[in-house]
Amino acid sequence: MRRPDGSPSLQRLKRRAGVFVRMRRALRWFPPMLADVVRGRYRPVPWPALGWMLAALVYLLSPLDLVPDMLLALGLMDDAVIVGWLLTRVDRALEDYRVFRGERDAAPR
Template sequence: MALFKGLSLFQRLKHRSRALGRMGRALQLFVPMLVDVVRGRYRPVPWSAMAWMLLALVYLVSPLDLIPDFLMLIGLVDDVVVVGWLLTKVDRSLDPYRIWKEGEDIEQV
């Protein structure tokens, strides 16, 4: 029984590491995407990615939380979980831009 719990924990940690990777990719790719959209180089505008990012920013600065921040550690974990979930949504919304960007980088070489 303990082996299955350990395996389950390992699988959960592996899943979390993928989520962290998606969050990092979203943050690295969002600003270049925004620049390409403003300059008119990338169309169609990925409105869903912008909406998810806006929600993440609003949640971070909003005084309203699922768990209040005055509950020190738990309140901060709540922010990390919600914003992390929103950033994974941003990353998924940026998949078409990522494909376009990779094709553009190949053309420039």
């Protein structure tokens, strides 16, 4: 069985790695965006980004989960998956802000 560079498993791995990039980028850009919004430097307010981040925080802090944390590995994995998905939504909502700041990584990967 040959595995060229364009193999489906390699492409799937690259896509999943992209999720981590988006999560890290959302966490990196959210605090400066929030500071710029509060100081009035950035308008319009990116309400979707604020909503998605609030949802992620509420889910993390809430005692109610899809899978209880008492089931250690599964409980923590469901938190990671759901919060990760929410952070990718935050990243998408911050694209206009990154363009506003003139950053080179403004386009989604």
